[in-house]
Amino acid sequence: MTPEQEQHIAELRQRQLSPKQIARNLGLRPAEVKAVIQAQAKATTQDRIARGELPPLEQCLINEHAAQQLLDPSPEASIEDGVGGLAQVFVVRREGMRYLVASYLVDYWCLGVKDAMGPQRLNQTQYTAMVEKAYDNFHQSSRVISLAQAQAVVLGAVDYAARLGLAPHPGFEQARSHLGVPEQPLPALSFGRDGKPYYISGPYDDPQHVIACLTQSVGEGNFDYLVAAEPPMSDW
Incomplete structure (x- = not known):
């Protein structure tokens, strides 16, 4: 061509x-x-x-338990959610007949943005399938939230992790602009678990690096962690 x-x-x-x-x-x-x-x-x-010219906002979504923990916390709310303090946030904009979708997997207990993707141009069928699959993986329903709330969750978690010496996922830089620039002071959210960082290792993490950062930033004994055991070596 x-x-x-x-x-x-x-x-x-x-x-x-x-x-x-x-x-x-x-x-x-x-x-x-x-x-x-x-x-x-x-x-x-x-x-x-x-250039900072974003298409009109369609909607923002988050998994229900994360919404309860971060946006409307109450003493009765359970901390344990089965997914280790993770929030799946979607920010969706509209361009003609297409959706522009950016997704952010947020560890609001420690790591900030663990994964980020987009924006992707999707049709209605593709967008619906993506959202259903994402929240089915959480075994939770989704909740529609405001853009300011989505910004507060994502950007607040990034700032929290930065204070711990932890950088967001490399894909976040591309997806960050889709959030837009906050037009007002964002809601102050409470990150961490029981008032301190709680790190749960994932399959793509470097646990030694994370624990070293936490030790340096908040001090030994001022954070909790759970590191998955290494799988046994195969004889084959």
């Missing part, structure tokens, strides 16, 4: 021609044209985000 062909595709697309019509016009395969259109749309979206 030459730059001239890509430019022609962009011009014809602006005239509301379908991929099949463009393909016939330029003597290309529809699949080739569709791939270029998708790449151009993604580049346009990234340029807009880089």
Whole structure:
């Protein structure tokens, strides 16, 4: 695909021609044209985000237990949730008929953002399937929250982890701009467990590094941790 062909595709697309019509016009395969259109749309979206021009907000979601722990805590709420202080946050924006979805897996007990992805351009079916799968994995329902609450959970957890010497997942930098810039002071949330960091190791963590950071930042005895045992070596 030459730059001239890509430019022609962009011009014809602006005239509301379908991929099949463009393909016939330029003597290309529809699949080739569709791939270029998708790449151009993604580049346009990234340029807009880089300039701070975000599409309209559709909705924000979080798993129900994390909402109870962070956004409306009460003495009656159980700390144990079966997922070790994790919050799955989605920030969804709308661009035409597509959803722009960024996801943030937040460890609000210690690590901050453990994983981040997006924004991805999804249709209605793809978006619904992604959300259902995410919260089915938590065995929890989701709750619709405000953008300010989503910002408070994600950015607050990142700041909390930074004070412990822990950096967010590398994918967070790309997904961060999708949150937007807070327009007002964000709600002050309580991170950690029982007033101090509680680290639960995951399969992709470096437990020694995390524990060393916690020891240096808050001191031995001022945090709790649970490190999974190494699996037994195979004889094969």
